Amino acid sequence: IVLLQTQLEEESALAERLSAELEAPENAKRWRKLEGKDPEPEDLAAKLQVLEERVNDKKEQLLEKDLVLEEVSNLANRLRTQALEGREDTLELAKRVNDFQSRIKGTTRRMMATVSELSMYQATAMKLTQENTHKDEQLQAMERNIEGGMPPSEEIEREWQRYENDLDRRGSDAYAASVLQETAPAQISHTTAEPRPNAYIPDDIGIPKPYGALAPFKPTELGATMRHIRKPQPREIEL
Numbered sequence: 297i298v299l300l301q302t303q304l305e306e307e308s309a310l311a312e313r314l315s316a317e318l319e320a321p322e323n324a325k326r327w328r329k330l331e332g333k334d335p336e337p338e339d340l341a342a343k344l345q346v347l348e349e350r351v352n353d354k355k356e357q358l359l360e361k362d363l364v365l366e367e368v369s370n371l372a373n374r375l376r377t378q379a380l381e382g383r384e385d386t387l388e389l390a391k392r393v394n395d396f397q398s399r400i401k402g403t404t405r406r407m408m409a410t411v412s413e414l415s416m417y418q419a420t421a422m423k424l425t426q427e428n429t430h431k432d433e434q435l436q437a438m439e440r441n442i443e444g445g446m447p448p449s450e451e452i453e454r455e456w457q458r459y460e461n462d463l464d465r466r467g468s469d470a471y472a473a474s475v476l477q478e479t480a481p482a483q484i485s486h487t488t489a490e491p492r493p494n495a496y497i498p499d500d501i502g503i504p505k506p507y508g509a510l511a512p513f514k515p516t517e518l519g520a521t522m523r524h525i526r527k528p529q530p531r532e533i534e535l
Contacts, residue, residue: 317323335343438448447453495504 434449438452441448447456493507495506497504
């Protein structure tokens with residue numbers, strides 16, 4: 297610690313000595329003489345005149361720039377006014393453009409739908425043309441079969457047989473309907489009773505034949521209440 301204090305004191309003394317030498321005017325190392333000379337009043341006046349001329353030139357340039365700025369400002373104001381006035385026209389033009397675009401889109405969609413429909417019709421026409429060609433071939437084959445004394449086609453032959461069978465069946469159905477109409481009662485009422493037989497089938501012809509006015513009666517079935525009825529006891533006859 298003593299050593300450090302000694303070193304600190306030495307450094308402090310050195311700093312004070314250097315400061316004193318730096319502040320002393322007699323020390324020639326702390327200042328230097330500037331070269332040149334002071335200008336004369338005439339030189340200063342000439343230099344002042346030159347500076348004034350430069351200032352005047354700058355003022356003229358400033359005035360010119362002010363005039364240009366004023367013209368540009370007026371032009372900008374006119375353009376701003378025109379822009380404000382043309383905003384409505386621009387809005388109307390934008391609306392018309394949007395309207396035309398929507399019309400173009402609608403027309404395009406209709407054209408696409410028409411093209412699709414046309415393609416469908418073309419496919420249908422091709423299919424019908426093929427069917428027409430097939431039918432013509434079938435017709436020619438039928439004509440050849442007819443000329444040869446054969447049925448036009450197997451399908452038509454089966455249809456004709458089916459038609460004849462249907463005629464036979466309708467004839468028998470019509471006969472049965474006429475028989476039922478002759479034997480039906482004059483007045484028909486709704487009932488839950490079991491219908492009585494009004495015709496029978498003879499063994500010789502095998503066709504239903506009506507009973508007529510003397511139809512047999514069907515015995516009535518015994519009801520559930522018969523169990524409560526006592527069976528009568530026959531009595532012996534006394535003479």
